Amino acid sequence: MLVRDIMNRQVRIIPPDMSLSSAYGIMQSHSIRHLPVVDEGRLLGVVTDRDLRLATSALSPVPFPADARVQDVMATPPRTADPMDPVEEAARTMRELKIGCLPVLDDDGGLVGIVTGIDLLDALVRLTGVDKPSGRIEVRLPDRPGELARLTSFLSHRNVNIHSILSYPEGPDTVTSVLRVGTIEIRPVADALRKADFEVLWPPPKPWAR
Amino acid sequence: MGKVVYSPRYRTYDFGPEHPFSPIRIDMLLDLMESFGRPLSFTEPSPADKRDLLSVHDEGYVALVGALSDGLEPPEAAGFGLGTADNPTFSGMDLAARWLVGGTLHAARLISAESETKVLQLGGGLHHAQRARASGFCLYNDIAVAVRHLTEAGLWVAYLDIDVHHGDGVQQIFYEDEHVLTLSLHESGRYLFPGTGETRELGNGMGRGLKMNLPLEPFTDGESYLEVFDKVVPRALDWFKPDVLVVQAGADAHYEDPLADLMLTTHTYEKLYRRIMELADRFAGGRLLVTLGGGYSLISAPRVWAILCHVFLGLPDIPRELPAAWLDRWADKLGEDSLRTLHDASAAFEPVPASLQAAQRNRHLADRFLDVMSPFWF
Numbered sequence: 001m002l003v004r005d006i007m008n009r010q011v012r013i014i015p016p017d018m019s020l021s022s023a024y025g026i027m028q029s030h031s032i033r034h035l036p037v038v039d040e041g042r043l044l045g046v047v048t049d050r051d052l053r054l055a056t057s058a059l060s061p062v063p064f065p066a067d068a069r070v071q072d073v074m075a076t077p078p079r080t081a082d083p084m085d086p087v088e089e090a091a092r093t094m095r096e097l098k099i100g101c102l103p104v105l106d107d108d109g110g111l112v113g114i115v116t117g118i119d120l121l122d123a124l125v126r127l128t129g130v131d132k133p134s135g136r137i138e139v140r141l142p143d144r145p146g147e148l149a150r151l152t153s154f155l156s157h158r159n160v161n162i163h164s165i166l167s168y169p170e171g172p173d174t175v176t177s178v179l180r181v182g183t184i185e186i187r188p189v190a191d192a193l194r195k196a197d198f199e200v201l202w203p204p205p206k207p208w209a210r
Numbered sequence: 211m212g213k214v215v216y217s218p219r220y221r222t223y224d225f226g227p228e229h230p231f232s233p234i235r236i237d238m239l240l241d242l243m244e245s246f247g248r249p250l251s252f253t254e255p256s257p258a259d260k261r262d263l264l265s266v267h268d269e270g271y272v273a274l275v276g277a278l279s280d281g282l283e284p285p286e287a288a289g290f291g292l293g294t295a296d297n298p299t300f301s302g303m304d305l306a307a308r309w310l311v312g313g314t315l316h317a318a319r320l321i322s323a324e325s326e327t328k329v330l331q332l333g334g335g336l337h338h339a340q341r342a343r344a345s346g347f348c349l350y351n352d353i354a355v356a357v358r359h360l361t362e363a364g365l366w367v368a369y370l371d372i373d374v375h376h377g378d379g380v381q382q383i384f385y386e387d388e389h390v391l392t393l394s395l396h397e398s399g400r401y402l403f404p405g406t407g408e409t410r411e412l413g414n415g416m417g418r419g420l421k422m423n424l425p426l427e428p429f430t431d432g433e434s435y436l437e438v439f440d441k442v443v444p445r446a447l448d449w450f451k452p453d454v455l456v457v458q459a460g461a462d463a464h465y466e467d468p469l470a471d472l473m474l475t476t477h478t479y480e481k482l483y484r485r486i487m488e489l490a491d492r493f494a495g496g497r498l499l500v501t502l503g504g505g506y507s508l509i510s511a512p513r514v515w516a517i518l519c520h521v522f523l524g525l526p527d528i529p530r531e532l533p534a535a536w537l538d539r540w541a542d543k544l545g546e547d548s549l550r551t552l553h554d555a556s557a558a559f560e561p562v563p564a565s566l567q568a569a570q571r572n573r574h575l576a577d578r579f580l581d582v583m584s585p586f587w588f
Contacts, residue, residue, distance in 0.1 A: 130399065130404070130405030130406060133291075133338060133343075133345040133346060133378060133403060133404030133405065133406075134403060134404065134405050135401065135402055135403035135404075135405065136400065136401045136402075136405070158295055159294060159295040160294075160295050161288075161294065180405065182291075182294060182296070183294070183295050183296050183403070184296050184338075184346040184347065184375065184403040184404070184469060185230065185295065185296065185469060186401075186402065186403060186469070187468055187469050187470070188230075188468065188469070202401055203401065203428075203471060206465075206471075207559075207560065207562065
């Protein structure tokens, strides 16, 4: 999943000499929190609702007036993303810098989109979500070549389709793989996996099974 | 005194000897009732025709099932959930499925024509089938076809789904329908198939607030199940005031079911069935259509449904012992087992610690559900 797959393409931009109150009005009326500041097609910075609120706060030693220009409070230079970046890289950048969005620039430096924290949440929902009837299986695999392939070919031999698969390291030597598979027969599949020496975390065996 | 709808032709809906959705379950049930000296008498339906199917299914999908049924192998089948591990294709499957649909539709017609008030369809309950997709052993959605008939006859329908899996197909087909309330109690889709059935699925458009879901925790026991049921179901029906109650009575929430993780016993089911009969009388003018559904343990499903038959038909008392002849005839299906009674033993299994936690979480679920519903109900 790439940044271009999840970014917003309709980006609302503002010029650097726009007043803080006008910028605030745009955020309010469109229910957005981030505005890229663009001058003659060139991205200069980003202003957020938080920037505006802090800059104008009565608690600030020298509060900006409502008619101050956004170029005086915007974050610059802005951190940006490339449309071809993987989403996890965008997420890591935003997490490390503790920022809420990344403007997306094409090869010529033109603004083509914006990615926000909400878009990353949407991506997580899509990665882990259910858009076709399916059940969930969790398997702990040794962290070495061929283990995931062994699992997927096992399912393939049973004619079971894998709708989604999520694998993450857990402990030094293992990964946990969470699969959504297109079958109602999750328990029989889990039993067969156990027989084939897989460590199945879900569904657990029934202690009272006859 | 209710009516039973059944045809021996239902047996043709058979995915093969290794498949869980086996007609043997009904054979065992019929034989069990007969062995009790209480053989079921039934009226026979005719198979649904194409027009009936098209009231809820896409024409292209019905044509695809027909082609596969005739032995053709259209390459796009898997994209429609057909020819998969759950829904293997077999010759004649179109007609086989239409028999089940025809039975449920026949039951609905008996009710809409006011010739019967309570009808039990001994089969069907194919609640996963979607408008254009086979899913979870279900080719055609017999329930949706029957519900469509009832709404076209001007009746408001409450659909109650007690199968352990979410009644996703029925919910989806009537997601915007203001005359159909769907209420599904099931094991949470966080883990279990089909993955949907969250409380937040409320319906759209005119159907908003009429689609209700209670996703229960794995290892929910009978007590917790009935607690949630009592807290929610009577209120929902009292609010909606349906003309008829349609129930998918899958038996796979039983603790022995091989495909799921709830822990109901036959005792829970008897209480549940008695509540359903009473709810139909109190809130739906006595009109009730019950289908079977999931239930994949050959040891438990026939016993659970035999109890359903007893409660539904108002037979005077529920037998204690299983007939020796029946145990004998089905010994190879029942396995070597100490099974002797119709009801489960009173302490059928060791208590599971997770059940206590599940009960607590289910309590929160029911409260949250009522919160979500309150803007619609008040």
